[in-house]
Amino acid sequence: MSNLFYIGIGGTGARVAEALVHLCAAGHGPSDLFLFLVDPDEGNGNLSRTKTLIAKYQDVRRRIKDRAEGVNFFRTNIVTPDPLVWTIFSDQNMALSRYIGLSNMKLTDPALAQLAEALFSQEELNTALNEGFRGHPSIGAVVMARPDETRDPWKTFYDQIANLTRPGDAKVFLVGSIFGGTGAAGVPTFASEKLIKFHKTASIEEGKSSKVHLGGCLVLPYFTFSLDVPEAERQRMHVTPSDFPLATRAALQYYALRKLNFDDVYLVGDSLQDGRVGDFAPGAARQDNSPHYIEMASALAAVDFFARSEPGMRPAANYFTAARAGDEITWSGLPVSRSVANIKQEQDRLRHRLVTSTLFFYSLCTYGREALVDSDIGRQYWYKENFRLRIKGNEDESVRYDPRGSTQKDILERIAAYGELFLEWLGRIHQHPQVKLLDVRKILDSELKPLTRAQAPRGIGSLVGGREATFDAFIQDLDSVGELRGNLAAATAADKYVNLYGLASNRYARTRLDVQAPEGN
Amino acid sequence: MRKTPLNYFVSLAATGVIWFFVAVPVGNYLGDNVVLETLTTEKFLSWYRTVLGCAALLGWLACVYWFFYGTREANAGNMKGACRVWNFWFAGELVVGVAVMAVFVYLCLSEALVLVDYLIVAMGASLLTWALFWLCTWILSPRAVMYCVLGRR
Numbered sequence: 001m002s003n004l005f006y007i008g009i010g011g012t013g014a015r016v017a018e019a020l021v022h023l024c025a026a027g028h029g030p031s032d033l034f035l036f037l038v039d040p041d042e043g044n045g046n047l048s049r050t051k052t053l054i055a056k057y058q059d060v061r062r063r064i065k066d067r068a069e070g071v072n073f074f075r076t077n078i079v080t081p082d083p084l085v086w087t088i089f090s091d092q093n094m095a096l097s098r099y100i101g102l103s104n105m106k107l108t109d110p111a112l113a114q115l116a117e118a119l120f121s122q123e124e125l126n127t128a129l130n131e132g133f134r135g136h137p138s139i140g141a142v143v144m145a146r147p148d149e150t151r152d153p154w155k156t157f158y159d160q161i162a163n164l165t166r167p168g169d170a171k172v173f174l175v176g177s178i179f180g181g182t183g184a185a186g187v188p189t190f191a192s193e194k195l196i197k198f199h200k201t202a203s204i205e206e207g208k209s210s211k212v213h214l215g216g217c218l219v220l221p222y223f224t225f226s227l228d229v230p231e232a233e234r235q236r237m238h239v240t241p242s243d244f245p246l247a248t249r250a251a252l253q254y255y256a257l258r259k260l261n262f263d264d265v266y267l268v269g270d271s272l273q274d275g276r277v278g279d280f281a282p283g284a285a286r287q288d289n290s291p292h293y294i295e296m297a298s299a300l301a302a303v304d305f306f307a308r309s310e311p312g313m314r315p316a317a318n319y320f321t322a323a324r325a326g327d328e329i330t331w332s333g334l335p336v337s338r339s340v341a342n343i344k345q346e347q348d349r350l351r352h353r354l355v356t357s358t359l360f361f362y363s364l365c366t367y368g369r370e371a372l373v374d375s376d377i378g379r380q381y382w383y384k385e386n387f388r389l390r391i392k393g394n395e396d397e398s399v400r401y402d403p404r405g406s407t408q409k410d411i412l413e414r415i416a417a418y419g420e421l422f423l424e425w426l427g428r429i430h431q432h433p434q435v436k437l438l439d440v441r442k443i444l445d446s447e448l449k450p451l452t453r454a455q456a457p458r459g460i461g462s463l464v465g466g467r468e469a470t471f472d473a474f475i476q477d478l479d480s481v482g483e484l485r486g487n488l489a490a491a492t493a494a495d496k497y498v499n500l501y502g503l504a505s506n507r508y509a510r511t512r513l514d515v516q517a518p519e520g521n
Numbered sequence: 522m523r524k525t526p527l528n529y530f531v532s533l534a535a536t537g538v539i540w541f542f543v544a545v546p547v548g549n550y551l552g553d554n555v556v557l558e559t560l561t562t563e564k565f566l567s568w569y570r571t572v573l574g575c576a577a578l579l580g581w582l583a584c585v586y587w588f589f590y591g592t593r594e595a596n597a598g599n600m601k602g603a604c605r606v607w608n609f610w611f612a613g614e615l616v617v618g619v620a621v622m623a624v625f626v627y628l629c630l631s632e633a634l635v636l637v638d639y640l641i642v643a644m645g646a647s648l649l650t651w652a653l654f655w656l657c658t659w660i661l662s663p664r665a666v667m668y669c670v671l672g673r674r
Contacts, residue, residue: 367598379600379668453598475597479664 002032002079003164004306005157005172007190009038010182012219012298014050015291016175019299021050021057022425025418026357027072028350030306034079034160036153038144038186040088040129046289051084053421060418063411064498066491068484070517071502073357081153088143089129096139097125133181137251140185147195161211162201168213172196173302177219178251179244187216188251188260197261215305216262218255220248220269222294262317264308266301268335270294291428293329293435297322300336300350308338329435348518355438355515358426359460359505361419362443363474365450368501369416372404382478382504386496403493411494424448438463461512469512477504477511528588528661535657536581536649543645544570551641556633568628573645576621580653583610584661587654591663604669611654611671618643618650 008017014037023029035054039047061074089099097103102125105113117125124139133140147154161170174190176183190196191214202212221244270292301320322335336346371377378389388401398405403412423440427448430440443459445451451459453471461469481503483489484496491499509515522531548569552562560568587610590596596603625642658670668674 376600376604379604379674380598381664381667384668470594472594472597476594476665479597482664 002034003170004030004033006035007174009176009186011046012177012183013175014047015295016298018050018053019295020302021053022422023299024076025074026353027075028353029076032077036081037085042087056418060415066487066495068488068499068503070506071499081156086153093128095126095128099143136181137184140182141189144186144189158201164211167209170212171306172212173215173305175217179221179248184251191260191262193261213263215264217266217298217301219298222270223292264305264318266320268298291425293429304337327434345518352515352517356505356509359508360501361422362450362460364501365416365419366453385483399492403497408494464513473512474508477507522661523663525592532584532657532661536577539648540577543573543648555638558633559631572624573649576646577649579617580650583614583654584657587658591666597665603666607669614651614654618646621646
């Protein structure tokens with residue numbers, strides 16, 4: 001059972017969840033995490049991408065059993081309810097008027113119906129909400145205020161909180177944008193007193209304290225998209241980047257006036273001019289935006305929040321903001337910790353983990369796959385010391401010594417397939433010219449697929465700038481790892497394969513690229 | 522022992538020991554038993570030791586090249602190429618061994634050496650050429666290429 005909860009609200013919440021899952025794959029997440037998403041637009045491209053990613057992550061993690069010390073990939077046990085997404089409406093084409101029963105209300109309570117018609121325009125009342133709230137958080141606030149506690153994902157969420165006992169045992173982190181529709185509606189609604197912080201399952205001694213330590217990441221405007229709005233959409237409710245500043249200002253003013261129950265609030269945004277993440281799309285599958293580094297920064301806020309341990313007293317909110325010194329996004333500019341004393345060490349830790357995971361996934365996607373079909377691999381030292389080319393024994397022998405066997409090869413292929421998603425995500429983040437973390441162009445082609453060893457002999461060796469090394473040096477490092485001993489000697493072939501590549505990645509980062517792991521990594 | 526430069530020195534020492542064994546005790550035995558018609562025993566032994574010394578030097582140089590080759594980054598992932606290189610040098614050492622015998626036979630054409638004498642010389646030439654190369658690369662090859670050696674594959 002996890003006591004750390006991530007709730008991603010709207011498209012931005014899903015995209016930050018995507019970044020968080022990738023950080024977990026890189027070994028930069030907590031040990032356990034309960035995660036679910038909130039979005040009425042279930043067909044949203046961003047949401048679909050994150051759902052697929054989480055499923056792949058869980059699948060891969062389930063298949064990796066043994067890990068060597070220092071190999072932290074897929075360390076986080078991400079638990080998700082079924083369904084993963086609270087879509088709010090059970091019916092298709094639900095409109096606000098139908099949701100509140102306006103027709104019936106006009107008959108039973110005309111005054112209330114008139115109030116509803118005064119608060120919401122006819123367009124707001126009658127627009128179908130299955131593609132989100134179209135930049136109108138006031139609609140979302142109404143429909144999100146009453147989650148169904150008897151059904152998942154909320155049921156499991158509340159059950160888990162009920163099982164905890166002490167103040168601050170549960171750390172709940174809400175993420176959403178405050179300039180759009182769903183996030184702007186959901187974040188303040190869920191931060192209201194009764195929904196999470198002092199919900200009956202969380203409240204201790206009638207509201208004197210709470211089991212929940214509530215954190216939130218309010219994502220401020222950080223991207224734009226093409227303003228080429230299709231004619232059909234111009235007739236309907238929609239939001240454009242020019243609406244973002246006004247919406248943000250209104251939301252911040254509202255949050256300042258209203259008492260939200262956050263203990264910690266992270267405000268994350270960006271003023272870069274070139275933040276385009278795609279073309280206009282009001283919702284559904286077409287809303288599939290390119291990842292952005294701000295989503296990683298927001299995921300780092302979640303990691304920072306989960307790493308703290310503070311009691312769940314009535315909130316006097318801490319607000320955290322960070323700013324870049326210049327236009328370039330470098331390791332030293334990433335907001336990784338609230339503690340000034342720790343920030344350098346945490347930046348080094350993140351750098352080490354992202355570099356080693358990039359090395360790991362790239363090497364597994366390229367050389368790792370080649371090795372599984374190379375007839376000469378049996379003469380390669382690292383392979384010969386740990387595996388056998390011809391298995392004469394039974395099935396058990398094959399599982400332990402033959403990574404080319406169908407079961408073991410399938411596991412490795414799943415990890416490599418996840419690795420491609422990781423590298424593509426990293427590549428997309430680096431498509432924003434200001435992002436100068438890794439030189440990923442050296443290892444990815446124009447479609448962000450891994451270049452082969454022949455295409456990029458110096459690829460991984462020039463990933464971090466400064467020192468240079470070749471991919472052949474990585475093979476030398478695999479040889480240096482040599483025979484795995486202890487528990488790993490008895491592990492499955494796929495586990496051994498993963499650990500060999502993981503240890504070689506650590507070694508390569510340390511000795512070839514001078515990327516050291518900080519203490520306690 | 523597979524680390525550079527330790528394998529260079531160990532292989533040099535091994536070459537020296539084998540050469541000493543072949544040149545001194547075996548050489549003295551050969552000097553005592555061979556029937557010479559034109560050469561003095563001293564001259565015969567001098568030629569014998571010099572020719573085998575040259576063979577030993579070539580054998581050691583082949584080992585050194587292989588050790589150097591095996592530690593180069595560029596060769597770490599090319600086992601097919603590496604094994605081809607080992608085969609080439611091993612075959613080269615076989616040729617050197619045969620050449621050493623041929624030189625020795627040529628130098629001793631006027632002498633009355635018998636088959637046993639030639640077998641002893643052939644054994645010495647083999648020990649200092651292809652057998653030396655095989656033995657040293659078997660024991661001392663860098664890890665990256667150690668499984669290219671015949672018998673380890």
